Amino acid sequence: MRSFQHINVFTLEEAVSVLKDSGGKAQVIAGGTDIIGVLKEQILPDYPEILLNIKAIPDLDYIKKDHEGLRIGPLAKLAGLAKSPAVREKYGALAQAARSVGSPQIRNMATIGGNLCQETRCWYYRYPHSIGGRLLCLRKGSGSCLAVNGDNRYHALFDARRCFAACPSDVAVALLLLGAEINILGIGGKRTVYLQDFFHPLGNALEPGEIIGGIHIPTPPVGAKQQFLKFTLRKPIDFAVVSAAALIVLDGGICTEARIALGAVAPGPRRFPEAENFLKGKRLETNVLEKAAGIALEGAKPLSKNGYKIEIAKTLISRALSACLENESFNH
Amino acid sequence: MSKEFSYLNLNKSASYSYVGKNLKRVDMLDKVTGRGKYIDDLKFSNMLYAKLIRSTEAHARIINIDTSEAEKLPGVKAIITAKDVPSIKYGLSPARYDENIFCTDTVKYYGDKIGAIAAIDEETVYKALKLIKVEYEVLPAVFTPAEAAKEGAPQIFEEYPGNVNTEIHLEFGDVEKGRQEAYHIRTDRLSGQRTLHGFIEPHCTIAYWKGKRVHVQSTHQSVHYLQHHIARIFDMKEGDVRVTLPYVGGGFGGKVDISGTDVAAVALSKITGQPVKVFFDLEEVWLNGRGRHGMDMKYTTGVTKEGKIVFVEAEVILDGGAYSGLGVATSYYTGSLLNVLYDFDNYKFDAYRYVTNLPPCGAQRGHGQPHPRYAFESHLDHIAEDLGMDPIDIRIVNARKANTVTPNGYEVKSYYLKEANELARDVSGWKEKKGKLPKGRGIGVGNGGFVTGAGFCMYRTDLPHSIGMIKIYDDGTHAIVYTQAVDIGQGSDTVLVQMAAEAMGFPYEDITICTRDSDLATLDYGAYASRQTLMAGWAVKRAGEDIKKKILIQAAEMLKVKEDGGYRSGKLMPEELDCKEGYVFVKQEPAVNISFAEVARAYFVKHGVLVGRGYYHPGKLGGSHKGAAVGTSPAYSSATQIAEVEVDMETGETKVVGTWDVHDSGCVVNPQLLHGQVHGAFSMGIGETIWEKVVFDEKGKLLNGNFAEYRMPTALDMPHVESLVLDTFEPNGPWGVKEVGEGATTPTLGCVANAVYDAIGVRVTDLPLTPESIWRGIKEAEKAKEKEGK
Ligand SMILES: Cc1cc2nc3c(=O)[nH]c(=O)nc-3n(C[C@H](O)[C@H](O)[C@H](O)COP(=O)(O)OP(=O)(O)OC[C@H]3O[C@@H](n4cnc5c(N)ncnc54)[C@H](O)[C@@H]3O)c2cc1C
């Protein structure tokens, strides 16, 4: 591993200003579970000279209830999210998603901010530099996509155009379901983006020098039932082939609110308004759920090797929905 | 949970002091405290760090290697390529030495060895690697046996026309006659994938020269073969090569070949005059390869109405990757043990191993067996189904019996496969489950076994296979056992100390084992072919008995029987004495005794050092056909495994919910270590059945050289394992022992695959049985059914 400078910062403002002064040579490190691997394998052509340790900033790992919902600090650990009574009570899908990540060791280190900013798992993108040189592709700013004509069994089904990498974050799926907003801090001040606008086909909404300062989740509708499910090949320590989250509100057996989100099928987590609308106003019989799952996947554009993900996604959607109905955990 | 279970109870282990006991591993504290040294813990002053320069083409002619920029980098001490090292070819099969230290003309796979760089630290080596420029003339490449076999396919080696590296055609008995006699004949084709061992310690070698001698420290499964091949490659005397192995972090067959780290370290340290450490990163372990071959297998079998096999025709096609390594032996092993397991006379076996432009394949736990076992056990289930027979019954009908000779000439002494099947059936609840489980749940059986050590050295020699030596300390209180047996984690150090203790009658706790050092310890071929317990065991046992003999002679002079009312008066003879757990006593009157230490000290005063010597050579074993050397062995283990699975019919996901293993392993020296091997075998075998596969892109580049994408099961993926032993006795083994290590993986793939078949009603023929392939299997079957319905 090449050497770098490791600098502690003690406020978010200081972090932003060091990032600015470094002229692109510094990068944030939080739990380090993703970035250390990225640097060790030298998968990217640019290598930071400075790692800016934001873990030294006090009190940024909060998980706080207020009258508008839940506020989560960028350094909140996934283990903490999975355990937090506040999260489990009203934001169950988020607790389940956080619990599904990696192993206890990883969840004890990994932060929510880092989870949203982690690099894609596309295996061409992650190809280690030490064995014959890193692979350059469109996402790295040079050449074309290697996956589209290659082995794309884990790649995106929706919204991808030139890069077909899927977003690996499970936490993002739950956050999207729950309508979260991301507070971003930069040289120019603060701004807020909705989670659905955070992920871009080739990265995310952060401009150079910007960092995630916090996350806000509005209080879910009264009576909402939620469920996050994840399909992996191996049981623990594995990324999602597909993950799904659903939220449902029933009134007298009739669906008044429905949300469906999928992960690992697009450049970001994705909602399915047509399928959601289809559910509203209906009694949620099994065939209705299956129909909704079918509608959700109608627009999927499989690549040469990932067609199977469509079937997994459909199954997960119906199971997540019916788990909401049963209000019992099907968690993988 | 594992039970001590004496089913057959054929040996007398109950009366032993140390053999048959769950004693603590001798390396336990070293390993759990982190105090034990693995190679990466070793540091030497002045040590240089080095890495291999690897090919970035799958098949290409090297036009030019420009090292000039890298040489200018401060801290770079040496850069070597083919022109700087001996050009002799090496490998593990003498008939197929085909690997150079560094590629001389063409590179044969992506990651092939082109050279090496040594520098003052790791960072400089990585920097220097980036400055090497290799100019290639790219050649067309082949990545599958089918491509390699095509007319006009690019030739990878001149010496392997048509890219055929090994071709085997054997026939025993009369297959045509069998065909006439058969009541039912069936053919099945299945395939197995490339997998890798998955040990966590990457290969690494540190070498340094002192005068004409070189000291090589490495991650290896054999002291002797490394010493032999380093001497051969560098044209040295074996006595000038000292090999030592620190603790080895797993091997499973992947550390039997001479690795690029070994040859590069020896060459670089010679040139620089400094200790040199050559190390792999994890992904390079995949590039080094030597794991399981990809295989296409076709079996045609004829049976009688009762399910008795009357002939088998087997054809196996192996994807060998770029070099031979152990692949010739692998090819023979794919066929040679089938009729050890099942007793039938007429057997035709053809195999073709192709070279391809991918990392070389070699030996992986169960060497050449697990895939063919998987295929044949699946095939056998279909035959049973065709006949309306229970899968266990057809196995019992065909199970080999003890004291028989196979049609290919192998002599099988102890063999209790029938009993293993019966017990496995009874403890797993097979009768209540088979055919009675709900859709999506299934139970399956698989049989297997292995050689207990190969009958021949890998190269031609008249050396014994194992030599043991034991030295007793001057004051008689401690013993050192010397052997080059290699503990790669399987526990051979522990069982050899148990055996030494038993043979001498000396306390287990007072023995130290000195292993893995060619200067200090005595010859043994190392850890492969499941040989340590039997072969090194014999040598250590005999060394211990040699000590005991000398102790009893000495004690006879020292012990006095009571004159009045005693056992008898007069001088004692050694035959009247025995020694156990550190005391020599009169057999007829144990109260008359003396401590081993006192006797040993007296011996030392009188004669000097007390040393015991043991020798083992298996002698001439059965089989005379070409390739008989691969498969002949002093003893054969057998085992039955049963797995119960749950398949999610919507996603194709398989969960193994229960496993049972019954082993015919002879006398079990340390039951806990045996159960550990069985648990490990299930974990490896389940991984290979459901998840594991080495993936390359269309240009031969490795895509999943890491443990995130190359999925091996974790503890949470493991089912309950019920491991039982039959407690059998093998006349050719010390105390009646046989192997467990490699054989235990051989039934697993078949039993899990058969359970999946039972659960879903469709045979998915290609490993691994991923959720996707199972799901597709289910869908295709549904479609076929619909069509039928119309
Ligand atoms: C074995 C393994 C299994 C895994 N399995 C899963 C899984 O199943 N599901 C899943 O979702 N994830 C999984 N992950 C990914 C893991 O969740 C992420 O690595 C982790 O959440 C990243 O958090 P971190 O704090 O360690 O980030 P770091 O590694 O420190 O940082 C990651 C990136 O985020 C940036 N960053 C961090 N904090 C901020 C901030 N506040 N503002 C702006 N940028 C920031 C860093 O600059 C860096 O680019 C797995 C990882 C491993 C190693």
Ligand code: SF4
């Ligand atoms: S999917 Fe994206 S990251 Fe992967 S190879 Fe294509 S462009 Fe690169």
